[in-house]
Each structure stands twice: as structure tokens, then as C-alpha cells.
Amino acid sequence: MNTLTQAAAGRRIVLGHDWLTGMRGGERVLQCHCEAFPDAPLVALFADPSRVCETIRNRPIICSPLQRVPRVTRIYRYLLPLMGPAARALRVPAGDLLLTSSHCVAKAFRTPPGMRHLCYCFTPMRYAWLFQNEYLGPVKSVLAAPLLAHLRRWDRATSSGVDRFVAISRHVQDRIRRFYGRESDVVYPPVDTEWLTPAPGGATGDYDLIVSALVPYKRIDLAVQAYRRQSRRLLIVGTGTETARLRALAGGNVEFLGWRSDADVRELYRNCRLLLFPGEEDFGIVPLEAMACGRPVVAFRRGGATETVADGITGLFFDEQRVEALEDAVARAAAVRWEPARIRTHAEAFGIGRFFDEMAACVTRTLEQN
Numbered sequence: 464m465n466t467l468t469q470a471a472a473g474r475r476i477v478l479g480h481d482w483l484t485g486m487r488g489g490e491r492v493l494q495c496h497c498e499a500f501p502d503a504p505l506v507a508l509f510a511d512p513s514r515v516c517e518t519i520r521n522r523p524i525i526c527s528p529l530q531r532v533p534r535v536t537r538i539y540r541y542l543l544p545l546m547g548p549a550a551r552a553l554r555v556p557a558g559d560l561l562l563t564s565s566h567c568v569a570k571a572f573r574t575p576p577g578m579r580h581l582c583y584c585f586t587p588m589r590y591a592w593l594f595q596n597e598y599l600g601p602v603k604s605v606l607a608a609p610l611l612a613h614l615r616r617w618d619r620a621t622s623s624g625v626d627r628f629v630a631i632s633r634h635v636q637d638r639i640r641r642f643y644g645r646e647s648d649v650v651y652p653p654v655d656t657e658w659l660t661p662a663p664g665g666a667t668g669d670y671d672l673i674v675s676a677l678v679p680y681k682r683i684d685l686a687v688q689a690y691r692r693q694s695r696r697l698l699i700v701g702t703g704t705e706t707a708r709l710r711a712l713a714g715g716n717v718e719f720l721g722w723r724s725d726a727d728v729r730e731l732y733r734n735c736r737l738l739l740f741p742g743e744e745d746f747g748i749v750p751l752e753a754m755a756c757g758r759p760v761v762a763f764r765r766g767g768a769t770e771t772v773a774d775g776i777t778g779l780f781f782d783e784q785r786v787e788a789l790e791d792a793v794a795r796a797a798a799v800r801w802e803p804a805r806i807r808t809h810a811e812a813f814g815i816g817r818f819f820d821e822m823a824a825c826v827t828r829t830l831e832q833n
Contacts, residue, residue, distance in 0.1 A: 467499040470823035475558035483510035571621035653818035661757035668734030677703030732756040754810035757803030
């Protein structure tokens, strides 16, 4: 029995998540919550159980009225104005603790009287507070300004229903303080360092690697343009709205691999020369996954990467989101004789056992809170 399960022994736990449409970084955290509480029901705005892992789907999943919208898991990005009311209307089963993992509206789920709410916050709602131009574009951002102002007021007001916040990074902790006026603990997300390991015979690939959703704020365009000006090979794993534009920008040495299985991605991590991480992220699990496989990272010096990449030891930073700055960082990284064992040791500090221990302490404090 892990320490998180022990911390809530004899308590009725309910889990919450924004929605279930695939297995990304947030769902990896939810998977750990589900492993700790195998009998806990799960509440979400809407869900396609076939698109999440067995550990998540093998439990009662309670959804909001949005679940009845045809093709909701495909069109949900257009339903943002309805998400707030749907979140407040969702019926959370009675229990001792609601443990939500939230980047949008799960932190607004209403708890029955006497129930505590601990929110593991990936970030305050990005659509309302951050990256509006990247998500909507400059014209739509102006047109949506009244809606975004309403969302910000709603997001701040509903934060009062959370008894305790846990931020995924100090970067997000600062956002919670600025946007909600609340303090929070920091618990970094878990990395499966037992499964993600270096290649037994050492890395053998001749490529650099990106593993990312292909959306504007990830800034994959910087890497594509930088590699068009050199001969190094770049493989890009992921799909998204930017795929067609990025393909049009790319030279012949850039390959788009689309979606790949976890096993395929592990092999790509293990054998890459280095991993590129050009965007500003709330935390960013991908660099740590690559580091767990002993591979160095070139990252933008903003956001969560500054808390996970050890400059000069597990990777290098670039300071401006410009093609030339990224090119220079790649050239500097290529000249370093990296130590895979040292990189791996750094990543091990972010393992699943550490996550359970730190979340257990947060659960205990929340349940004992007056």
C-alpha cells in the first residue's frame, strides 16, 4: 500500500478531473490518483472511457449534462461558455474528500456539506488568464474579451470552494497567488522512472526529438525553422491544429511521426541525441521523461523547465524565443559530452514514490484542516 492510500485510510474519497478525452500529462497524474484510490468514483464534465487507461475507466464515472451533447469529446473547445454552469451543476457524491486535478473547471465542482476539497492545480484556466492570442488569435481575442473577463471573475470566485491548493510547480504556485489570492503547496507531477530508463547499450540514434501537442503556444515553429537552416535530423511526435502549417515550414530533415504509443516514445527518447522543449509550460513532463532515459534537453528558460532542467548538467537553456537563440543552444549542446547516468540520477528525484509521499502529506493536512 502506498503512502497516499494510507493517508486516507477509512475515508471516502471522490476523484475529479476536467474531462476525459485522452492520455496526456494531466491524465498520468489522474492515473496515479486512481491507483491510490481504486474504489473512488470519478467526476468529470464529460468522458470517453475508451480513450483513457484501464486504471481510470474501471470505476464509476459521473458526468455533467454536457455528456449528452453529440460528439462532445470532439467539439468541447467550442463549449467553453457552457463549462462553468455544467461544472457547478455536476453532482459530486458525498464523501470525506474530493481530490480534483484541474486546469480548467474541475476546481469549481461543488462539494456536499462537510466534504473537503483538495485541488491539484495544473494551472489557473489558461483560456482566461494566459496565452489568449495563442489559443484564439489576435482578432478572436479582441472579440472574446467580454467573455474572457467574465471567465476570469468566475474562475477567481469559484476558487473559494477549494480548501487547499497544490500547484504542479513554483511557476504555477505564483499564478495561483496572483490570480486567486491563495497560497498553495508545490508537488511536482510523477515520472515513471522505473519504466523510463536509458537504452541498455546506450543511445544509437542520429536524430533530435520533440514530443508535443502541435498547438501554437508550444512554439514548435521555432524548432522547425531552426532545423530548416541546418542538416541535423529532427523527429516530431504529436498531433494538433498546427500540423499542416508546421509541415509547410519544414525542410526535408524534419519528420512528423504523428501519434506514437508509449513504448515507441520510450525508444525514441532512449536513442535521441537531445530533446527540444521550445515553449513555456506550467511544468512540462516531457523533459523529465527524456532525462529519465539519460538524454539531455534544450529548453526555453521560462516556466516549469527552469525547475526541472539543471543547466549544464542535464541540458541547456536559451533565453529568447527566437530561431537564432534556439540554433545557438542546439550547437552548444551538440558540443557537450553529456553524462547519461548523471542525467538519469537527476530525473529519479521526480519519481512516483516521491509524488505519493508528498500528496499524502497534503491529503492529511486537508483532512485535518479546521
